[in-house]
Amino acid sequence: MEILVCVKRVPDTAENEIVLNSDGNDIERDDLVYSVNEWDNYAVEEAIRIVEEKGGCVTVVTVGDDDADEVLRREMAMGAEKAILLKDDAFEGSDAKGIATILAACVKKGNYDLVLSGAQADQGFAAVGGMMAAILDYPYASLVNKIEIGSGNITVGREIEGGNQEMNEMALPCVLSIQTGINEPRYVGVRGIRKVASVDIPVFGAGDLGLDAASVGEGAAKVKRVDYFIPETGEGAEMLTGSTDDIISKLIEIMKANGGL
């Protein structure tokens, strides 16, 4: 199996509190810690497990700048054999369709049986996998939480509402977007990171991918974020304040009043 996994470098929101900048038009990015998108980590782990069992090669790819190199190397330290960085000034300001167009062009350059992405990333559109599949005319399944490889086809489980799982059989090649919880991503140690520190990672721009620069980037984007803002809380919670003892006393009264104690 030749597997391509699309990954993204994102702010690590589990470790950071998101605050607006002084102009209120962006989040404060200077002190943010970045890491690989959580969903993508599960996708890379799943790809590595498939290759360990069936043979083949895992390649990780990202659209980004020089900083994106660090997430590619992290995923290589995890077990991906190859990496590709898609970098070009023309890619800047792309919307989800632009990113999907760039990644689809990269898929066409290779000979992959399976293309994986995370189910969603920091912006929460959950769009790129499905758009990429449609551009390539590959079958697609989202929110995948189970994969069984057959010969020439694949059986996938999708997470649907209420804890249920929808099973589908699909032809290869196909695109799957991976839901968290499908596996337990392996630990990446410092030794693993060091081992891949000097590996050459090819960089492809629009020309290398045979892309018309006008089809991607800000000019082609039909969806644009105008600004960030903190929503008015309206009917927010009544915040309990005071010493811990005071708060606990108030809370116990509230729990009694609502039938909990």
Add this chain to the structure above:
Amino acid sequence: MAQVFAYVSHKNGAVDDTAKELLAAAKKFTDASVTGIVVGSGVDAVAAEAAKIFAEVIKIDNAALAYPNAEVVRKALVNVLPAGSVVLFAHDTFAMDLAPGLSIKLGGAFASDIVDIEGADGNTVKLIRQEFSGSVSTHTTIDISTGAVINMRPGAVAAADATAAGTVVDKSAAAGDLASKRTFLKVVEPEAGDVDITKADVLVSIGRGIQDQENIQIAVDLKEAIGAAAEVSCSRPIVDAKWMDASRQVGTSGKTVKPKIYMACGISGSFQHMGGVKGGFIIAINKNPNAPIFQVANVGIEADIVEFLPALAEKIGEMK
């Protein structure tokens, strides 16, 4: 303005509440009438029900559409919808599967998980979204000049009144070839867990804020202090980490609960999680004062749950 369609979700022959929400969302950016789309097998009654909401309903009825396989439904929609259409969906697991690819095949733009629509300026529709698990909101624009697919977050926009006496137009014959490279096999239901959290009066529900698997014991201790009516539940990351069984997960992808008291402990309050909390008094304990959970909880406490929960359990224990 392009023709606007709303995809009507339905289950067991009943139209989903989100249909009225999509009508309300569409009215925020267009004065034109909105057309409902009912897709499935044997859906005459569903189409008639949808015609009480939309002035016109397109019905696509075909045995191949008995289960909403996203690839098959997409083919049918692409064959039936006019170029440049704007199509609204409820942002659920089916629309997440279908809508991004549909936007490519229709040649339009795509925006998802929209919580509100501010209006339109020509072909530019102004949307409101959230990022970073709801901790910040964004104004986002979508250019609908070549059509668009827009997924609306369920429950985010108040439903419109159902007053239409609409007509049903059968477009089944136009659906065309529905052969697919993806075949639906079956739906697998989860195995029952050792406890049924939907029966508990009080849920001590834990999220990422618990930090460590060993700390789960402090939630168990609090549950035991409260008594027999209490249970421990959790949010998705706890199940993903294999710290607790999936049968204890609350949320759209887990259980729907309606306890008397829901204690959200170290839970940020993403809509996927709160989508599973359908009632009760919500107490939120979180060390991040900007956590979205404080917007939906009745009572909030800014505290580290690892310190606060043992202190609370001790006080409740002393009372008894």
